[in-house]
Amino acid sequence: MKIIVPVKRVVDYNVKIRIKADQSGVELTNVKMSLNPFDEIAVEEAVRMKEKGLAKEVVVVTIGPAVAQDVLRTSMAIGADRGILITTPLPTDLGGLEPLSVAKLLKSIVLKEQPNLVIMGKQSIDDDSNQTGQMLAALLNWPQATFASKIDVNDSKTTATITREIDGGLDVVACALPAIVTTDLRLNTPRYASLPNIMKAKQKPLETIDSGSLGVDTSPRLKMVGLTDPPKRAGGIKVASVDELIAKLKTDAKVI
Amino acid sequence: MPVYKAPLETMRFVLNDVLNVSQLSQLPGYEQATPDLMESILAEGSKFCEEVLFPLNQSGDQEGCHFDNGQVTTPKGFKEAYASYTQGGWTSLSADPVYGGMGMPHLWNLVFMEMICSSNMSFGMYPGLSEGAYRAILHHGSEDLKKTYLPKMITGEWAGTMCLTEPHCGTDLGLIRTKAIPNGQGQYEITGTKIFISAGDHDLTDNIIHLVLAKLPDAPEGAKGISLFIVPKFLVDTHAANHVTCGSIEHKMGIKASATCVMNFDTSIGWLVGEPNKGLKAMFTMMNAARLGVGMQGLGLAEVAWQNGFSYARDRLQMRALDGTKYPDKPADPILVHPDVRKMLLTSKAFCEGARALSYWVGLHLDIAEKHPDSIKRQEADDLVALLTPIIKAYQTDMGFEIANLAIQIHGGHGYIREYGVEQYARDARIAMIYEGTNGIQALDLVGRKMSQNYGRLLRRFFHPVLEFMTQYQEDETLGKLVVPLSKAFTKLQQATIQIGLKSLKDPNEAGAASTDFLRLFALVAVGFMWIKMAKVAQDKLIAGDTDKTEFYQSKIKTARFFIERMLPEAESRYRMIMAGAEPLMSMTESEFIA
Numbered sequence: 001m002k003i004i005v006p007v008k009r010v011v012d013y014n015v016k017i018r019i020k021a022d023q024s025g026v027e028l029t030n031v032k033m034s035l036n037p038f039d040e041i042a043v044e045e046a047v048r049m050k051e052k053g054l055a056k057e058v059v060v061v062t063i064g065p066a067v068a069q070d071v072l073r074t075s076m077a078i079g080a081d082r083g084i085l086i087t088t089p090l091p092t093d094l095g096g097l098e099p100l101s102v103a104k105l106l107k108s109i110v111l112k113e114q115p116n117l118v119i120m121g122k123q124s125i126d127d128d129s130n131q132t133g134q135m136l137a138a139l140l141n142w143p144q145a146t147f148a149s150k151i152d153v154n155d156s157k158t159t160a161t162i163t164r165e166i167d168g169g170l171d172v173v174a175c176a177l178p179a180i181v182t183t184d185l186r187l188n189t190p191r192y193a194s195l196p197n198i199m200k201a202k203q204k205p206l207e208t209i210d211s212g213s214l215g216v217d218t219s220p221r222l223k224m225v226g227l228t229d230p231p232k233r234a235g236g237i238k239v240a241s242v243d244e245l246i247a248k249l250k251t252d253a254k255v256i
Numbered sequence: 257m258p259v260y261k262a263p264l265e266t267m268r269f270v271l272n273d274v275l276n277v278s279q280l281s282q283l284p285g286y287e288q289a290t291p292d293l294m295e296s297i298l299a300e301g302s303k304f305c306e307e308v309l310f311p312l313n314q315s316g317d318q319e320g321c322h323f324d325n326g327q328v329t330t331p332k333g334f335k336e337a338y339a340s341y342t343q344g345g346w347t348s349l350s351a352d353p354v355y356g357g358m359g360m361p362h363l364w365n366l367v368f369m370e371m372i373c374s375s376n377m378s379f380g381m382y383p384g385l386s387e388g389a390y391r392a393i394l395h396h397g398s399e400d401l402k403k404t405y406l407p408k409m410i411t412g413e414w415a416g417t418m419c420l421t422e423p424h425c426g427t428d429l430g431l432i433r434t435k436a437i438p439n440g441q442g443q444y445e446i447t448g449t450k451i452f453i454s455a456g457d458h459d460l461t462d463n464i465i466h467l468v469l470a471k472l473p474d475a476p477e478g479a480k481g482i483s484l485f486i487v488p489k490f491l492v493d494t495h496a497a498n499h500v501t502c503g504s505i506e507h508k509m510g511i512k513a514s515a516t517c518v519m520n521f522d523t524s525i526g527w528l529v530g531e532p533n534k535g536l537k538a539m540f541t542m543m544n545a546a547r548l549g550v551g552m553q554g555l556g557l558a559e560v561a562w563q564n565g566f567s568y569a570r571d572r573l574q575m576r577a578l579d580g581t582k583y584p585d586k587p588a589d590p591i592l593v594h595p596d597v598r599k600m601l602l603t604s605k606a607f608c609e610g611a612r613a614l615s616y617w618v619g620l621h622l623d624i625a626e627k628h629p630d631s632i633k634r635q636e637a638d639d640l641v642a643l644l645t646p647i648i649k650a651y652q653t654d655m656g657f658e659i660a661n662l663a664i665q666i667h668g669g670h671g672y673i674r675e676y677g678v679e680q681y682a683r684d685a686r687i688a689m690i691y692e693g694t695n696g697i698q699a700l701d702l703v704g705r706k707m708s709q710n711y712g713r714l715l716r717r718f719f720h721p722v723l724e725f726m727t728q729y730q731e732d733e734t735l736g737k738l739v740v741p742l743s744k745a746f747t748k749l750q751q752a753t754i755q756i757g758l759k760s761l762k763d764p765n766e767a768g769a770a771s772t773d774f775l776r777l778f779a780l781v782a783v784g785f786m787w788i789k790m791a792k793v794a795q796d797k798l799i800a801g802d803t804d805k806t807e808f809y810q811s812k813i814k815t816a817r818f819f820i821e822r823m824l825p826e827a828e829s830r831y832r833m834i835m836a837g838a839e840p841l842m843s844m845t846e847s848e849f850i851a
Contacts, residue, residue, distance in 0.1 A: 014261075029804050030804050030805060030808075070296075073292075073296060074296070077296065077300070192300060192303065192304050192308070192340065192344050193300050193344075194343060194344045194345045195297065195300075195344060195345030195346060195348065195349060195358055196345050196348075196358065198293070198296050198297055198300060199288065199293065199358065201296070202288075202290075202292070202293055202296075
């Protein structure tokens with residue numbers, strides 16, 4: 001079985017982001033970037049399937065500038081076998097390459113690589129779109145199982161049973177393979193890459209493809225009007241009585 | 257809750273921009289040691305330190321090690337963290353590939369060591385001691401011993417120790433009483449008691465390989481009669497217990513999660529390492545490396561202490577700035593506005609970054625000394641390492657304690673209680689001034705041994721590049737202002753060197769009396785030199801228009817200025833104390849002390 005894991009280079013989750021003065025996006029200059037946490041979980045899951053003997057090969061794919069290859073190396077240090085970098089001059093966060101374009105680019109890789117399974121993060125923590133996996137499934141006309149907290153592939157590798165995290169609890173679905181699965185936080189805890197694997201990752205094959213050569217229209221369909229910080233929280237007030245509270249909720253806050 | 261984030265940005269600046277570590281991959285055997293691999297290793301290593309080791313630091317201190325029925329148990333979480341550490345391959349980073357190591361530069365290991373010491377110094381003791389033992393066997397053991405012990409020490413399955421100190425002798429090892437009697441089968445029976453043995457016993461590994469100093473029956477008196485032995489806790493072939501027992505563990509001021517053991521050897525089987533009666537020399541191989549490691553403990557603790565001091569100073573609202581309110585919307589200004597708080601913080605920052613540059617510079621020379629194809633370059637690098645090792649050990653541990661102390665001061669009463677975690681840094685830092693040769697001994701090593709070695713050849717390895725650099729930049733419009741005070745301090749250092757040399761020919765006490773002040777004077781010049789080098793790089797980057805990081809480079813230039821103007825002047829007072837000579841110390845009679 002071959003697994004493809006699309007991964008994305010995003011602002012590190014520890015960074016307190018700042019919005020650019022002209023409201024055109026998030027300040028990325030000199031900001032620590034790393035592998036999107038949901039994607040890291042996806043890589044870990046694929047590598048575990050390989051270690052269990054379920055999968056033969058794990059291929060990681062990213063789209064971005066040349067430096068984005070560092071997230072491919074990180075993924076290969078976890079245990080992925082090879083990487084594909086699709087280069088693009090467009091930014092990959094808000095106002096740049098949109099989920100639909102990403103899905104189309106990924107589709108062309110999937111058609112070429114013919115994997116049995118695509119595991120990807122449910123969303124990237126920069127723009128939180130939560131769309132690419134679903135769109136990719138639709139474009140390929142493959143089954144999809146989103147927000148996975150458990151993935152079981154049957155022995156003949158023809159179907160998978162996926163436990164999904166939904167608002168009301170857990171939802172268990174079965175689907176035929178090939179399929180798209182997107183990961184939620186509780187699927188696994190990614191390992192710390194070991195030194196020997198970090199070193200091996202440097203030797204693993206990494207193919208670079210120019211996005212222009214894939215014949216995909218990546219022109220934007222959305223327009224970003226502006227990006228602002230959420231309004232600062234105003235200070236609270238103390239009320240003297242329950243009646244006053246109710247009155248304020250009715251007249252000031254207008255919530256009841 | 258205390259905070260720690262590995263200072264990767266300044267680490268990278270020192271490694272890539274100041275020291276140009278990409279040169280390492282030009283050395284034979286280090287072809288793989290490229291900057292991008294270093295980057296991945298630092299990133300993963302810092303993640304491990306911040307997420308696994310740091311959270312165990314306060315709990316490990318509060319719980320301490322346990323001793324029950326001769327068994328030592330480390331605090332909760334240590335065993336799992338150690339397992340994860342060895343699985344990650346961190347014990348093998350710069351170990352010899354012949355025995356299963358990754359063979360990466362010692363410098364990288366030193367950088368990683370700094371992060372470990374910042375996040376959990378007690379934890380770092382266990383792999384740290386193993387590494388010392390590994391090194392002694394690697395350099396002095398027979399091929400047979402190396403094959404038997406090194407592979408599992410490199411994977412971390414086995415740990416190691418250094419058993420030197422006995423109840424009646426620490427600094428003066430010539431007095432040891434532990435005996436080694438040949439058993440007629442090529443081995444020795446070792447009997448004696450060793451104390452203060454870090455990592456002497458614990459529950460982290462299946463076996464512990466002790467390196468023990470002992471005396472053969474016919475050994476000469478004193479330091480020339482000491483031999484070094486490998487004594488495993490369990491015999492490797494039969495797995496039988498080797499009569500090595502832990503008698504008790506010490507209750508200490510700090511590093512409470514590191515087990516400090518009394519070790520009893522009772523006709524334990526030992527194997528000779530190196531030649532008979534040459535044990536001290538072999539021991540020094542691991543001592544020198546260990547002294548650099550202890551210097552990194554000082555730096556590591558200073559770094560985490562100042563990070564916490566800074567974060568507190570930014571948050572703590574108290575009083576208004578002396579020159580008028582800075583934050584009118586808040587009930588008071590953060591204490592960061594106050595000059596004296598800034599002085600404490602800048603002293604910390606200037607020390608940490610300056611000492612980091614100095615340590616890494618020495619680390620780079622460790623690798624050049626080992627791998628450079630030209631034997632002259634190897635010798636030069638080795639000389640520089642030998643000269644600066646006692647300086648790094650003593651200065652950085654003195655300052656490690658000092659900076660931890662400043663962090664407490666910045667926190668006020670909150671620094672003195674446990675909650676914020678900074679008082680632990682001071683307690684942990686205190687030992688580093690004592691072990692691996694007290695800082696007084698380091699100063700004697702510098703003035704007594706390193707200064708005069710090969711007619712001052714070691715000194716020239718440092719004096720020449722400093723002189724060359726200063727000559728080149730003293731006219732520079734911006735750097736010149738920093739170079740002039742440094743060159744004054746440098747002149748004092750040279751004068752003190754000559755004076756101590758001359759005076760101590762007549763009276764050896766002159767060298768002893770000057771030693772600690774001389775070491776500090778030397779350290780101030782060395783760190784000043786590193787600061788000006790950093791300011792130079794920062795200035796070049798700004799001129800080249802690296803505007804993305806303008807603030808970063810300006811911070812370097814301002815910190816360099818702080819060091820030169822507010823810390824380097826100490827060189828002057830140290831010089832005057834040195835020049836006052838031994839007389840004021842030695843003229844006091846014993847009875848006058850209590851008069």
